Every structure is written in structure tokens, then in C-alpha cells.
Amino acid sequence: APRNPVHAVLAVNDHTPEKLSLLSRLFGKKPAPTVAPAFDAGIKKGDSIVAVNGSPIKFRDQITDVADKNRGKQINLSIIRDGKAIEFSPKVATDGTIGVVFGIAKLPVKHIDFGFFESFGVGAEKTFTTFADNAKGIWKMITGKVSARNISSPIGIAKVYGAEFEWEKFWTLTGVISIALAFMNLLPIPALDGGHVVFLIIEMIKGKPLGDKFMERAQVVGFVILLSLMVFAFGNDILKLFGK
Structure with a gap:
């Protein structure tokens, strides 16, 4: 079965x-x-x-x-x-x-x-599909096919989980959140690992490091983007709680 x-x-x-x-x-x-x-x-x-x-x-x-x-x-x-x-x-x-x-x-x-080795294959398959779903979701938001109201904060995630503890649901949620965070960390946003990779590639092409002032400003911009996303996500879920 x-x-x-x-x-x-x-x-x-x-x-x-x-x-x-x-x-x-x-x-x-x-x-x-x-x-x-x-x-x-x-x-x-x-x-x-x-x-x-x-x-x-x-x-x-x-x-x-x-x-x-x-x-x-x-x-x-x-x-x-x-x-x-x-x-x-x-x-x-x-x-x-x-x-x-x-x-x-x-x-x-x-x-x-x-089995021990079979579990690696199943885990890799699920990780890949979750990564792909994250990418598809972000692309659909960028192209306007999906509303940005679908972005959720911990409030929305807790509401989806529900009040009743279920072992399978708990570990599924934990795994999905971990993969989603790993995906977000790879986005080319300053202050995230993805942003550092982009800067390293630029430095390799230029053959010299980027200026300190530029890096400082880029980090500030990155943090502003992340904080804005956080506020937007929490705002989404708070409005949903009041039926808006």
C-alpha cells in the first residue's frame, strides 16, 4: 500500500x-x-x-x-x-x-x-523537488502569476500546522522550512551567502576586490531587503487573521 x-x-x-x-x-x-x-x-x-x-x-x-x-x-x-x-x-x-x-x-x-542508501535517494529527490518548487513560486510572484499575499511568516506556518501535534507533520514542516531557508540563503541578495558568491564572481572578473564602502552599502541594502520581506510577511498574516 x-x-x-x-x-x-x-x-x-x-x-x-x-x-x-x-x-x-x-x-x-x-x-x-x-x-x-x-x-x-x-x-x-x-x-x-x-x-x-x-x-x-x-x-x-x-x-x-x-x-x-x-x-x-x-x-x-x-x-x-x-x-x-x-x-x-x-x-x-x-x-x-x-x-x-x-x-x-x-x-x-x-x-x-x-534502507540506509535508499534513504539518501529519497531524501535527495524530495530536497530537489522542494528547491524547484521554491524557485517556481518566486518566479510566479515575479511574473505576477501568483499574488505576493502567499508569502507567510511564522504566524501563517503555525496556523497551517494547527493546534494538534502530529509527528509526521512536525518533521515534514521542519524539513520544508529548512530547505526553504537554504534556498533563500542562496539568493543573490547582499548579506546572504548568495550575495557573497556574486561579489566573489565580480572580484574574479575584475581581478581586484570591491571597495570597502561599496561592500558596506551593499550589506545595508541587503539587510533592508530582508527586513522589508519580514515585515511584509508578518503583515500578510496579521491581515489574514482579521479576515482582510
């Missing part, structure tokens, strides 16, 4: 941003239209999605990735409903959504232990 089947929650009229999963909140997956493709295809709330296009589900973002790559086309979803296997072929909306959001299924599932 798949390790992480996911529940389908239809995103129709009662959809609110709070229903979005952690990955949806972090990487800009949009709410579905009023009449969702999943609803039209016959998928119901509480269905467990175990495979997409014939590939077993390891991580819930596999579904959103496949949907994003097949905009306007049909995809195949393998569903478990009341213990029975069913196949559905919803047509992906033009914005890359199928009209469901996901949560870990509260079902008895088979536990699979990865």
Missing part, C-alpha cells in the same frame, strides 16, 4: 485559503474555480488518492506537479473509496488546478522503512 495516501477535499463554493495544505500555502497553488474539475469527474470529499497517471503517490505535491504540467489536459487519478479502487480522469483547469486540496489520510497504511 502507498505510504502516504492523501484525502481529497473538494474546493468548491466553501473554499477558503485556510484549507490549503502547507505546500499549497508556501508555493502558491491557487484555490480552485467554483465548479472544480474534480467535482465534474466524480471525485468526492474524503477520497484517498493513491496514484496519478499510474505512478504511486510518495508525496502529495506529485499530484499538483502533474496537474501543472498538463494544463487543459486529462490526467488519471487512482482513488480508494470505501475500500474500493476507482479510476477518474479529471481535466486539469487552465490554471493548473483540479479542484482539490490535500491532507494526510487518517487510514491504516503500510509502513515502509527505507
Whole structure:
């Protein structure tokens, strides 16, 4: 049995941003239209999605990735409903959504232990896809495809996590945040490691170090950018708390 089947929650009229999963909140997956493709295809709330296009589900973002790559086309979803296997072929909306959001299924599932070497491969795969999702999310914000309101602070992350402690959710969240911070640190912003790499490349091209005054001003600019992002993220979440 798949390790992480996911529940389908239809995103129709009662959809609110709070229903979005952690990955949806972090990487800009949009709410579905009023009449969702999943609803039209016959998928119901509480269905467990175990495979997409014939590939077993390891991580819930596999579904959103496949949907994003097949905009306007049909995809195949393998569903478990009341213990029975069913196949559905919803047509992906033009914005890359199928009209469901996901949560870990509260079902008895088979536990699979990865071997020492196999775990490196699985971890590397997940790290790479999370890095890629971060890059896609930032690019979509730059190009205006996703609103900057999707940026969240620790307030938003805590709200997504919820009040109930769940071991799997805790470590998933910890891993995602760690990878996201590593990605941010590589951005070419002064005061971050990515900015230092850019300056080193410039110095290699010029053949001499950059001026001290320039470096000081660049560091100040970098800190201003980071503080502005922090204020913006906290402001976003505070406004959401008041329903704005």
C-alpha cells in the first residue's frame, strides 16, 4: 500500500485559503474555480488518492506537479473509496488546478522503512523537488502569476500546522522550512551567502576586490531587503487573521 495516501477535499463554493495544505500555502497553488474539475469527474470529499497517471503517490505535491504540467489536459487519478479502487480522469483547469486540496489520510497504511542508501535517494529527490518548487513560486510572484499575499511568516506556518501535534507533520514542516531557508540563503541578495558568491564572481572578473564602502552599502541594502520581506510577511498574516 502507498505510504502516504492523501484525502481529497473538494474546493468548491466553501473554499477558503485556510484549507490549503502547507505546500499549497508556501508555493502558491491557487484555490480552485467554483465548479472544480474534480467535482465534474466524480471525485468526492474524503477520497484517498493513491496514484496519478499510474505512478504511486510518495508525496502529495506529485499530484499538483502533474496537474501543472498538463494544463487543459486529462490526467488519471487512482482513488480508494470505501475500500474500493476507482479510476477518474479529471481535466486539469487552465490554471493548473483540479479542484482539490490535500491532507494526510487518517487510514491504516503500510509502513515502509527505507534502507540506509535508499534513504539518501529519497531524501535527495524530495530536497530537489522542494528547491524547484521554491524557485517556481518566486518566479510566479515575479511574473505576477501568483499574488505576493502567499508569502507567510511564522504566524501563517503555525496556523497551517494547527493546534494538534502530529509527528509526521512536525518533521515534514521542519524539513520544508529548512530547505526553504537554504534556498533563500542562496539568493543573490547582499548579506546572504548568495550575495557573497556574486561579489566573489565580480572580484574574479575584475581581478581586484570591491571597495570597502561599496561592500558596506551593499550589506545595508541587503539587510533592508530582508527586513522589508519580514515585515511584509508578518503583515500578510496579521491581515489574514482579521479576515482582510
